[in-house]
Amino acid sequence: MSGAVSDLAYRPDDLIAEDIDAYLAGHAAKSMLRFITCGSVDDGKSTLIGRLLYDSRAIFADQLAALEADSARVGTQGSNIDFALLVDGLAAEREQGITIDVAYRFFSTEKRKFIVADTPGHEQYTRNMVTGASTADAAVILIDARKGILTQTRRHSYLAHLVGIRHIVLAVNKMDLVDHDQGVFAQIVADYAGFASTIGIDEFTAIPLSGLTGANVTGPSDAMDWYTGPSLLAHLEALPVDDARQASWPFRMSVQWVNRPDLDFRGFAGQIAAGTVSVGERVRVVPSGRITTIATILGPDGVRQTATAGESVTLTLADEVDCSRGDVLAAAGDPPQVADQFVATIVWMADQPLAPGRGYWLKLGTQTVNATVQPPRHVVDVNTQGHLAAPTLALNDIGVAEVYCDRPIVFEPYRDSTDLGGFILIDRATNATVAAGMIDQPLRRAGNVHWQSIDVTREAHAAQKGQSPRVLWFTGLSGSGKSTIANLVEKKLHALGRHSFLLDGDNIRHGLNRDLDFSEAGRIENIRRIGEVARLMADAGLIVLTAFISPFRAERDMVRGLLPPGEFVEIFIDTPLDVAERRDVKGLYAKARAGEIADFTGISSPYEAPDRPEIRVDTLRETPEAAAERIVEHVIGVWSHEL
CATH class of the missing domain: 2.40.30.10 (Translation factors)
Structure with a gap:
């Protein structure tokens, strides 16, 4: 096999043009199967794929030479070739002997074309496994015959079933290390069958094999003559694909x-x-x-x-x-559903946990909307399938939660359509994908609530008052002077005959938001509610002033997104922490330093300063009166330009 080359690259000298055309036409007509290999660390996924590539002659001669050299360098034991090196392309993977990224490989046999994704086994990289599984027709779940079923076996099986993979292959690997014992194989299959039934996997195919020796990978094994089923490759060649089903x-x-x-x-x-x-x-x-x-x-x-x-x-x-x-x-007679609220199963893939109520971009197919996720109804224990209470979702958690979108989206339940039922959540600040979701069903109330057209428009309200609506959003640390300056601004606007209203953080928490705490989730919901109230007041043609710490950029950006361009004016009251603390007229900083107040901004909770506020007030260089005058001049100047 030292001269093995790809069957796609092989061309005898006497192969004429007609033969080439016939060969390419036949190759193009082959069906395509996408499958993933998954399981726990060191179950032998990369080695198995390497063996498939090697035995199916999907390796070029120069690749083989490099493989043999790399195998000699890493000191492969028991074989002159380390097949895992064909797949583990990242330097970190070769050094650690584990798969980190998803490695995609193409190979072909006489019967079918394949794209195989080698997905990570380590729990830290479960997010990568979800990526590989999202487009797969089948999942080959490997189990080390010496170890049996592990937590990652359960997790990956659950995820494979969750994303709708219909064909599950249980590959009991490293049978050569248990003397090809039929009893070991039978016990693992029985254990897996018991678990699989609890998560809805009714059928799977179990194959005993050895990726290292090639036993039952591409052909039968004399060492396991008690097994009479197909080899792994023969089984993959025979699996039906869903093209015909989708076409119907x-x-x-x-x-x-x-x-x-x-x-x-x-x-x-x-x-x-x-x-x-x-x-x-x-x-x-x-x-x-x-x-x-x-x-x-x-x-x-x-x-x-x-x-x-x-x-x-x-x-x-x-x-x-x-x-x-x-x-x-x-x-025309059978359209998909439309709703702006639904229940979804969510796989959280970010190091930073879910912030319930925070705005994320939701991307479903070609649709992108702003969405918020409510606290989970429950989180799934992949070992017991129990439903656990949890206030949020952490890395690798699988939970069920309600999702609210800012406008209706077109969808179908994921069980009916992966294209219109599967979505991702994207962090609006970093553009990082933080979660994958599968829509279970729309919320009933979403279908019962409709937008009511109103004849008196927001433009009519503004014209009646002779002004352009604005939301003047004052943000800064506690003690920075937000409320003082906002109050001065409203007095000046009132003196000019403008119609305004001031929403102050402390005052709002006496009524509308009295049920919210000061945790991150509570702060997010606090700003969401204020943003909605401010939007309604702006719709009424008012100039709305809000004085809130509003520590997170994501929530301030969310409120900005609720309003037409130019109506949201972010005013950063820039006061250093030590100065704000010296002004501590309420005694809050002292209590926070003493540990009596948890999640206090600037002490035990972060404040994310605005990147590009419309107005910045440096309270060390400008008095509150001067700042208020400048803010009014800025806003009035904008109005004058509009008029």
Whole structure:
């Protein structure tokens, strides 16, 4: 095998052009199976994939030479080749002997093409495993025959089932290290069957094998003649894929791009997620509900009459309808659901825990909306399948929670559609993906609550008062002077005949927010409520002044996002901590220093200063009176420009 090369790269000298065309056509016609390998650390995932690549001749000669050199360098025992090195591409993985990132590899046999994802086994990198599982048709879950079922075995099995993988293969690896004992294999299979039934896995295929020796990987093993089932590769070659099943569902296509090269052409491009569509077929634009007809279908090969699931096409419509990126074209008589509130199962993948009530970007297909997650209904114990109470979600937690979006989204339950049921949450400040979610069902109240059109608009309210609405958001440490300056600003606005109202942090907590504590979650909810009240007051045409510590940028940005551009004015009262502490007229800093107040901003809880406030007040250089005058001049100047 030292000269093994890829079957794709192999070309005999007498292979003529017609043979090449026939070979490529046959190769293109092969079905594709995507699968992942998962399990605990050192279960042999990378070695198994390396063996599959090696035995299926998916290695070029120069790769093989490099593999042999690397194997000699790391001192491989029991074989002259360390197959794991074919997959463990990161330097850190080679040094530690573990898989960190998801490694994707392609290989092909005479019967099928494969894309395999080697996913991490260490609990710290469970988020990477979810990434690999999200597009897989099958999961090969490895178990070290010497160790049996471990926590990561349960976790990865639960996640594989959760993301909708239909084909589970239990690969009991390293059978050579237990003398190929049939009893060991039978006990592991029985233990796994008992666990699998508790999480809804009704069927799985168990195969005893050895990635190191190749036993039952691509062919049968004389050492395990008691096993009469297929080898791992033979089983993977025979697994059905879901293309036909998806093609039989109602038509669905998320609009990814509106193609408008000129005034005469307007096409809607995307990949068909489910079903089949034909020219002349009636479709519905969701969420608007407008019904129209397919005029033309354009594929990579030109105009066609039909297209089916998995194909990327551009559709033109018979009518001029409002349709843009994020909308979904669907079967007219069987459209997907629309809601702005739903229950979802969430896998938390960030080191920083979930902040209930904080705004995250929710991305589902081509839709992106602002969303908040409520405190979990429960967190799942992957070992016992018990439901545990928890105030938030930490790294690798799997929980069920309610999700609220700022506008309705088009969706289907994840069990019916992974394309329209699966979403990710993105941190608005860092753009990091923090969670993966699967929609279970819409909240009933979401379908019972509708937006009521009102004849007197916010513009009419503002015109009646002769002013432009504004939200003047004063933020800074406790004792910085927010309330003092905000009060002076409102007095000046009142003297100028402006209609305003001041919302002060302490006053609000006597009524509207009296039920909230000062934890991070309580502070987030405090600002969310104030933001909604401020928005309603701005809708009434008022100038709203708010004086709150509001320590987190994410919540201030959330309130900014509630208002039209230019209406939110962030005013940073910039006072050093030691100065604010010396002004401690309420005695709060002293209590916080003494440990009598928990989660106190500046002492035991952080304050995130604004990056680019509209107005910054340096209280060491400017008196409250001068600052108030400058703020009023700034705001009045903006109004004058608008008028």
